[in-house]
Amino acid sequence: MFGFNYYTPTKVVFGKNTESKVAELVKEFGGTKLLIHYGGGSVVRSGLLKRVTDTLDAAGISYVMLGGAVPNPHLGLVYEGIDLCKKENVDFILAVGGGSAIDSAKAIGYGVVNEGDVWDFYDYKRKATGCLPLGVILTIAATGSEMSDSSVITKEEGLVKRGYSSNYCRPKFAIMNPELTMTLPDYQTACGCTDIMMHTMERYFTNGGNMEITDALAEGLLRTVKKNALILAEDPNNYDARAEVMWAGSLAHNGITGCGNDGGDWMTHKLEHELGGLYDVAHGAGLAAIWGSWARYVYKDCLPRFKKFALNVMDVRDEGTDEEIALCGIEAMEDFYRTIKMPTNLRELGVNPTEEELVTMAKKCAIGVGGEMGSAKVLNEEAMLAIYRASM
C-alpha cells in the first residue's frame, strides 16, 4: 500500500431541520458578509432560501445573493461572483444547492483570494494559494463536493470542462438535511446515486496500493447506495433511504474510500467530462452511459479488482473463471443502472455524436489528462476513442 494524506475538516451537521443552524455555523467560522450562491429556482420555490435568509436576518448577518449556477457550472457566472464578492467585501460564501452551486462557489472563492484569472487553476497553469471560506446547505446528494477538495467548471468558449483540487476549498461546514433532497425528480436522484457510486468505484478499480480496510469501507458504501437507490426508485420520500444516500455521497468523495491506494483510476470521470462539456448532460447519467464500455475495455488488466467487485458488491456467485465472474459483475452493474433508469450507452443518454465529434472528444480528453491516464489500465487517446465508439 501507499502512504496517504487524509484531511476532511468539514463540520457536518446532519439531520432534519439542520438548516436552522446556518447562522450559528457561519458565525463559528467567522463569516460576517456572505455571498449566498445558489442554482435554479428550486431553492426559491421550496422556500428553503427564504428560511435561510430569515435565519441570517435574525442573526444580523448581511449577505448578497447570486443565483443561476447550472449543471456543469459556467465560468462566466464564476467571474460575476468574484466581481460581486470583491465589490461587496464578502468574507464567506454560502452555497445553497447541489454540486453545481458548491463547485461554482469554490471557484468564486479561489478567484476572490488569488490574483489573476481563476481559470488558470482549472487549466493547470498555476496553483491557488487560498480560497475564501465557504459553507454549504446541501440539497442534492451526488457530487460529494460538500466535503471534497475538488470542483469542476466549464469554460463556455470551446466547452472545456476541467476540475481543480486543493484542500483550500474544502467547505468549513456542510448542513445536510435528507428531507431537502425529497423534491428532486427521480431522474436526478438516480443520477446522484450513480455519481456517488462512481466516486468510490474510481478509487476502487486500481492496480496499486489497495488496503483491506479501504476496500471494506468502499464495498460497504457501494452496497448501501445500491440498495437504497432501488428503494428511492419506488419510494422517493423514504427518509432513511435519503439519509443513507446523502451521507454516502459525502463519504464517497471525501477521500476515505481511497486511502492507501495509488489515487484511483478516474478515467470514467474524465471521459464523461468531455461529454458534459459538449452536451450539457447530467453528470451521473453521463457516467452511467460511459462506465460499461470503459469497464469492458479495461477489466482484463485489473481482474482481481473486478472479480472482488462482482462478488462483494454485485452479489455475483463465485462460479466460473475470474473473467466470467468479472463480466457478470459488469453486467450486474449495468442491470442496476437500467433498473434505476440510468443509460448504459450514449444513445440511451440521448446524444448521438458524429465520428468527428468522438475524435474531438478523445483528443480533448487526452489533452486534459496530459496525454494518458488510468490505474485499472492506462488509456491513451486511441483507447479513449475506442471507449467512446463502444459506448455509442
Next chain:
Amino acid sequence: MFGFNYYTPTKVVFGKNTESKVAELVKEFGGTKLLIHYGGGSVVRSGLLKRVTDTLDAAGISYVMLGGAVPNPHLGLVYEGIDLCKKENVDFILAVGGGSAIDSAKAIGYGVVNEGDVWDFYDYKRKATGCLPLGVILTIAATGSEMSDSSVITKEEGLVKRGYSSNYCRPKFAIMNPELTMTLPDYQTACGCTDIMMHTMERYFTNGGNMEITDALAEGLLRTVKKNALILAEDPNNYDARAEVMWAGSLAHNGITGCGNDGGDWMTHKLEHELGGLYDVAHGAGLAAIWGSWARYVYKDCLPRFKKFALNVMDVRDEGTDEEIALCGIEAMEDFYRTIKMPTNLRELGVNPTEEELVTMAKKCAIGVGGEMGSAKVLNEEAMLAIYRASM
C-alpha cells in the same frame, strides 16, 4: 436514525518515514514553541525522539520536553505539564507516543487555556472553552486519541479514572508511520487491537438510530482488525497488517462508525475504567476481560444487533434461533481474544478483587455515569455489580 454531527479536522499523514514531516506540520498549524510530551523510554531508546528533535532543531523550532506519561495517565503529570507550558510560553503540544501521551497532552492543553483546576472537566463540573493546539506522532495503534475528541485521565487520589470529550482537543495533525508500532510487545499489540475493535463495538451495540452505511463501515472495520490482529500475532513485523490496524484505530474512534445512532453503549469502557483506575491494568486487556460478561448480561435486550454481529463480523452460520446465533457470536469473539492471548475474565487478566472491591467498583462506576447508562441495555449499579461478579 438520529441526526448527528461529524467533525474530524485532524490532518492525517500516513506512511513510512512520515515523522520527517513534523516540522512542516507544526509550522502549518502555527506552532512556534513546543512542549514535546511522551511516555516511557521506548521513544528514546528507538531513536524516534532524537529524530524528531533533530528535525525541529533544523527547522529552528524551539521546544521543552516532558516525559513520563504512563498507561492510565496521571493527573499529577498533567499539572506538571500545565505549569511547564505556562512558564515557557508554549503555544503547541507535540505528543509522541500512544494514547497515554496524547490523552495527557490533551489534558495539559485544556489546563493551559482554561482557568482553574483542569480536573473539573473530567469531574463533570464545568466545560472547557478551548485547548492548546496539539499534534501527534503515533507509536501505538489503540486508543484512537490521535483523531478523537476524547481523553481519559486518572486522579491518583482515590484512583478515579474519568474521560472528557470536546472538539477543542482534536489534534491538528497525526503522523502515523506503521513501522513505529513494530517494536511493541505482542501483548500490547493485542491490547491495541482489542481497544480498536471495542471503540467500534461500543458504537455498534445500540438500540437506537442505526444506519445501514454506518453498520457496513463498522462491520468492515471489525473484520479487518480481527483478520490483521491474527496476522500480527504470528508476524509482528508485517507492514501491511500494521498499517491496516493503525488506520482502523483512528477510524474506530473518530466518530465515523457511530454516525446516526444514539451515541453508543460504552458500558464496557465504563466498567473497565474502574478496573483500570484500581489496578493499572492495560486498557485493552481490561476491556477483553469484561466484554464477555457484559455481552451475556445484555444480549437478549439487543438481539438484532448481536445476531448481525455474529453473522457479519464473526462469520457465525445462520442456523438456529436468534439467541443461539447471538451466543455463538459472543463465544467466537471470546475465542478470538484467547487466540491473540487476551483475557476473557478478571482471573486471566491477573487481578482478583474481593467482593468488597467489586461492590466499590460498581458504586464508583454508577456514580461516574450519573446513576445508570447503556444503550444495548441500561445498567444500574446492581447490574454493574452482577457483570463484575460474572467476570471473576
